[in-house]
Amino acid sequence: xxxxxxNHCTLCLTLxxxxxxxxxxxxxxxxxxxxxxxxxxxxxxxxxxxxxxxxSLKGAIRxxxxxxxxxxxxxxxxxxxxxxxWASDPLDQxxxxxxxxxxxPHQVYALSSFTDQMFGNTAIASRVRIEDAYxxxxxxxxxxxxxxxxxxxxxxxVAVGLGPFSYQVCVEGSFQTKIHLKNFTxxxxxxxxxxxxxxxxxxxxxxxxxxxxxxxVRVEYEWATVDYPGxxxxxxxxxxxxxxxxxxxxxxxxxxxxxxxxxxxxxxYGFPKPDCQAVPVGAEPxxxxxxxxxxWDQTSEAKVEHLLATAVNSWAKLLQAEAKAV
Amino acid sequence: xxxxxxxxxPFPTQPPKLERPAGHAQFHPDRLHGTxxxxxxxxxxxxxxxxxxxxxxxxxxxxxxxxxxxxxTPNxxxxxxxxSLKGAIRxxxxxxxNSTLAVMTSRYRNRIxxxxxxxxxxxxxxxxxxxxxxxxxQGLVEFRDAIATSxxxxxxxxxxxxxxxxxxxxxxxxxxxxxxIGRKFYYTHRNALQDSSRGTPTQQAIQNTVFKTQIHFKxxxxxxxxxxxxxxxxxxxxxxxxxxxxxxxxxLGSLQVTLDKIxxxxxxxxxxxxxxxxxxxxxEGKRLQAFVQEQxxxxxxxxLPEQLKRLAAILSPTALREPPTGVY
Numbered sequence: 001x002x003x004x005x006x007n008h009c010t011l012c013l014t015l016x017x018x019x020x021x022x023x024x025x026x027x028x029x030x031x032x033x034x035x036x037x038x039x040x041x042x043x044x045x046x047x048x049x050x051x052x053x054x055x056s057l058k059g060a061i062r063x064x065x066x067x068x069x070x071x072x073x074x075x076x077x078x079x080x081x082x083x084x085x086w087a088s089d090p091l092d093q094x095x096x097x098x099x100x101x102x103x104x105p106h107q108v109y110a111l112s113s114f115t116d117q118m119f120g121n122t123a124i125a126s127r128v129r130i131e132d133a134y135x136x137x138x139x140x141x142x143x144x145x146x147x148x149x150x151x152x153x154x155x156x157x158v159a160v161g162l163g164p165f166s167y168q169v170c171v172e173g174s175f176q177t178k179i180h181l182k183n184f185t186x187x188x189x190x191x192x193x194x195x196x197x198x199x200x201x202x203x204x205x206x207x208x209x210x211x212x213x214x215x216x217v218r219v220e221y222e223w224a225t226v227d228y229p230g231x232x233x234x235x236x237x238x239x240x241x242x243x244x245x246x247x248x249x250x251x252x253x254x255x256x257x258x259x260x261x262x263x264x265x266x267x268x269y270g271f272p273k274p275d276c277q278a279v280p281v282g283a284e285p286x287x288x289x290x291x292x293x294x295x296w297d298q299t300s301e302a303k304v305e306h307l308l309a310t311a312v313n314s315w316a317k318l319l320q321a322e323a324k325a326v
Numbered sequence: 327x328x329x330x331x332x333x334x335x336p337f338p339t340q341p342p343k344l345e346r347p348a349g350h351a352q353f354h355p356d357r358l359h360g361t362x363x364x365x366x367x368x369x370x371x372x373x374x375x376x377x378x379x380x381x382x383x384x385x386x387x388x389x390x391x392x393x394x395x396x397x398x399t400p401n402x403x404x405x406x407x408x409x410s411l412k413g414a415i416r417x418x419x420x421x422x423x424n425s426t427l428a429v430m431t432s433r434y435r436n437r438i439x440x441x442x443x444x445x446x447x448x449x450x451x452x453x454x455x456x457x458x459x460x461x462x463x464q465g466l467v468e469f470r471d472a473i474a475t476s477x478x479x480x481x482x483x484x485x486x487x488x489x490x491x492x493x494x495x496x497x498x499x500x501x502x503x504x505x506x507i508g509r510k511f512y513y514t515h516r517n518a519l520q521d522s523s524r525g526t527p528t529q530q531a532i533q534n535t536v537f538k539t540q541i542h543f544k545x546x547x548x549x550x551x552x553x554x555x556x557x558x559x560x561x562x563x564x565x566x567x568x569x570x571x572x573x574x575x576x577x578l579g580s581l582q583v584t585l586d587k588i589x590x591x592x593x594x595x596x597x598x599x600x601x602x603x604x605x606x607x608x609x610e611g612k613r614l615q616a617f618v619q620e621q622x623x624x625x626x627x628x629x630l631p632e633q634l635k636r637l638a639a640i641l642s643p644t645a646l647r648e649p650p651t652g653v654y
Contacts, residue, residue, distance in 0.1 A: 019471055063350070070352035072598050089351075142400060147377035148409055150429045153417055154438070154498065155490040156332070156510040156574070159429045164377065172400055194598060201603075202542070205468075211459060213408020213471040309601035316599040 001109065001183050001269055002125060005229050006260035009181045009189055011304065012222040013196070015052060015133055020146065020169035020214045023056050023207040035145045035166035037208070044134045050143065052133035052175050052206065060206045061130070062090070062119045065195045069114055072319060077113070084270070085322050088113040090121065099123035106268040118181075118188050127184055128192070133177035142172035169214065176222070185256040186275050190315030193308030221304035224296040226254060231292040233285045240283050240292045251282040254294070254310055272318070277310045328654035331515075331575040331647075334498065335421050335636050336508035341441035342424045344450035348545035350464060353594050358551050358621075359544040360590035360606075364558070366406070366472055366537040366568070369580035369643070370518040371482055371530040374410050374571035385529055387481040393527040396479065397471075404479050404531050406570065408469035411539065414570045415469075416458045418557045418641075421509050422634045425454035434492065437505050453628070457550050466546055467554065472539035480532035482518070483525030484573050511637060514567045515577030516646040528572070537581075552625030556634070558583045561622050564638035577649035588614060 025038045039050040066087040073085025088095055096116075100123045102108050108123045120126030135141050149163035158164065181189060196219050198204060205215025231240050238251045242260060249255060256275030258266040266273040281302045283292035296307045353359055375394050382390035386402065397405040416428060427442050435443070445455040448463040459465030490510075492498045500507055531537075543551065559566040559582070568581040591597050592604040609617050639645070 067350065067352055068598050072595055075352060145378075146397070146407070147375075151413055151417070152429055152431045153420065153427045153509045154334075154434070154506045155431065155492050156512070157431070157490045160431045160433055166377070190601075193601060197601065197603070209409065211408075211465050211468045212412050213469050216470075305601070312599075312601040319595075319599050 001106070001257065003105075004183075006183055006257050007255060008227045008229065009184060009224065010227075011179045011181075011192075011196075011224045013177060013179070013304075014136060014220045014222060015057075015175045015177065015217040016220065017170050017173060018202070018216045018218050020144075020171050021052075021205075021207050021217060022167055022169045022209065022214060023050075023052055024167075035168045037165065037167035039143065039168045039170060042132070045137060049135055050141065050170060051135070052177070054130040054132045054177070056206055057133065057177065058119070058128065058130045060204060061192070061195050061199065062115065062128075064198055064204045065118070065191050066090070066115045068191065068194055068198075073114070073322060083322060083325060084114055084318065086113050087115040088121070090116070090119075093122070096121045096123050106265075110268065110270040114188075114191075118184075118191070127182050127188070129180040129182075131178045131180075133175035136174040136176045139174040140172070141170060143168055143170050145169075167208070183257045185258065185271055186254060186277060186311045186314030187256075187272070187318045189308070189311035190313070193312055194315070196308070221298055223298065224304045224307050226294045226307070227286060227291060228255065228260075228283070228293075229286070229291040230260065231283075232290070233283050233292045238282075249276065250278065252279050252294075253277070253283070254279045254307070256314070272314075275314065277314060279307070279310055281307075328650040328652055330497070330654060331650050332510050332512045333636070333640050334508045334510055335633055335640075337439065337442055338424050338630055338633065340424060342426055342452040344445070344447075344452055345456065346449055347451050347456040347463065348466060350466075350544070354545050355594070357545045357547060358590070359546075359594070360542075360588055362541040362543070362554075362558075362588055363586040364472075364539050364541065365584040365586055366539060367582045367584065368531050368533055368535040368537075369567060369582050370515060370577050371480070371520075371532055371573075372406070372535075372571050372579050372581065373482065373484060373528045373530045373573060374406060375528070380529075382481065382527075386478060387529055390481045390527045393481060393529050394484075396529045396531070398479075399473055402477050404474040404529075404535065404537070406472040406531075406537055406539070408471045408539075410570050411472060411568075412458070412467075412469045414568055415554075415557055416454060417509065418511075418566070418568075418637060419457065419553060420454040421511070421637055422557070422629050423453040423553060424630060425452040427509075428454065428458070428460075434506065437499065439505055453550075453553075457546065457554070466544055466550075468542040470540045470542075472537035474531065475536045475538060479535075480530050482528050482530040482532075483520045483522045484528045484578070485519050485521035485525045485576050487573065487575060511640045512569055512574035512579075513647050514569065514580050514641050514643065515649040517649065518573065518578040519576040519649045519651065530578075548621050548624035549628035550625075552621035552623065553629055555585070555618055555621055556625060556629060558585065559641075559643070560585055560618050564634055565643055566638050566641040567643050569641065575650070575654070582643060585614065585618065586610075588617065 069087040150159040152159040200219035239248045254277045258271030258273035258275040445460040571579045588609040589606040
């Protein structure tokens with residue numbers, strides 16, 4: 001459902017290397033003072049700087065989200081279609097060819113796997129958008145050069161043709177990024193929260209040489225917002241009201257996409273309805289006085305982790321429903 | 327001429343059994359996942375070169391103007407790179423299982439039995455490649471950098487060493503067919519030689535320096551974890567030291583591994599149904615010993631007994647040799 005805009009979540013977070021990290025540039029540059037394998041660089045904040053590309057983050061987060069889904073659910077399309085928790089193989093280019101022929105967009109969505117519904121496949125666009133992570137102004141970055149060499153097992157010498165090679169790593173710094181999730185269900189936000197929790201705990205890493213001590217990062221949240229662009233805040237009745245509809249919710253409501261649709265439309269896409277959780281944060285009007293926004297902030301009582309934990313409750317409900325269905 | 331400070335462990339006669347790897351797509355319920363917490367204690371000085379030179383005063387080593395450095399953390403603690411540990415541990419794992427060579431010098435390609443060439447087909451991998459990875463295939467174990475528990479390092483002088491000369495030394499090859507015999511491992515020694523007159527000044531982790539590290543593992547079978555634990559010297563019948571870094575022939579690089587604890591995630595379904603994960607199951611003391619013994623038991627039949635016996639004799643922590651002096 002990309003034709004309408006019902007809800008949008010933005011997570012602002014900082015990634016801090018916990019040990020060396022290298023996201024390799026594809027080609028060796030012309031600068032002879034640089035190591036063989038360079039960190040990707042771009043122009044940002046008035047100069048050249050290393051960064052974590054959004055694509056590198058999305059790939060790693062998606063892969064882990066799929067790993068979670070396959071662990072608690074299934075890795076293949078269930079027969080009958082009642083089962084929702086499964087993840088397809090995104091590298092199988094042919095797997096979704098039949099979906100591309102379906103004209104009804106709601107069917108393409110409903111027939112895609114749980115993770116494809118979030119991250120997209122060749123037939124539908126992603127609802128998750130991850131920005132490049134740039135160094136946070138004011139926090140120094142520390143880059144160093146490392147050398148590696150492959151040792152021949154028979155002679156114990158440097159394997160000719162395999163080294164020595166040098167590579168650049170970032171060992172300290174703060175990289176800030178934003179993750180956007182639009183028209184999401186609460187279970188989807190919950191799964192994203194679980195993947196980010198595992199990233200922080202070192203269950204997976206990003207970039208080069210993950211099996212050799214590199215790639216782990218710590219995740220620190222800054223703030224998060226959840227927007228309902230088609231709603232108004234009714235301060236008098238402490239309610240959120242959907243424009244052009246009799247639908248209302250209490251001011252502190254975390255709402256999934258299905259809540260904004262008619263039961264019939266939600267059913268076509270397979271959005272759960274009800275998909276609502278009470279939160280201790282009240283909606284406030286968005287800039288221009290239109291739309292409703294809930295804000296979580298590390299400086300207040302309502303921390304971003306609370307938002308994610310609440311969403312994980314909806315994810316857990318889905319798990320329980322699936323367990324009963326089996 | 328002194329005897330060689332190394333031995334070749336011959337390849338097994340049977341070709342390796344190639345199987346489909348477990349992969350990373352999910353945490354399989356019938357396999358093992360978790361983290362090994364290790365303490366590495368330096369037995370004989372360790373030097374793992376960064377390839378850079380620095381002023382002794384810059385790295386806190388007194389009395390040496392310029393030396394070859396080791397990797398350190400930003401706050402000056404010595405570090406053993408995860409890649410160094412992984413390479414050393416993988417080489418041992420390869421030797422005691424029926425595996426291919428992960429690394430070979432292309433110049434000697436024709437003299438290496440074809441079944442020992444590195445795995446290329448990611449659907450058909452040898453035992454070591456299934457656990458440690460192969461070309462375009464990520465392994466199931468992740469090594470962290472090992473970090474010294476205290477600041478500071480020592481200086482030493484690495485005696486001049488020469489490259490191996492397979493072109494001149496027939497001992498690497500079988501007499502009958504000219505093919506390589508097996509894998510080279512250096513003996514563990516009582517002490518590390520230093521040569522202050524002709525040697526290269528180096529930054530070293532001196533004896534009794536303690537490093538802490540972790541190895542994460544997922545989707546391992548009990549036999550695979552048992553083999554890894556054996557390589558880490560946890561089988562009391564075959565205790566072994568690790569040999570890492572430079573100067574292995576002259577006694578440097580011995581590390582004693584202690585397994586402090588193993589953390590295993592509680593029920594994974596529970597872990598993925600709540601934001602605050604359930605506490606991991608931490609195996610320590612007697613429970614740890616029992617678990618380790620169980621996995622090592624499961625590795626019987628997976629590990630090649632003859633190769634294990636020979637490797638354990640070379641890397642023994644008790645039968646230490648004197649490092650060779652002069653020509654060897």
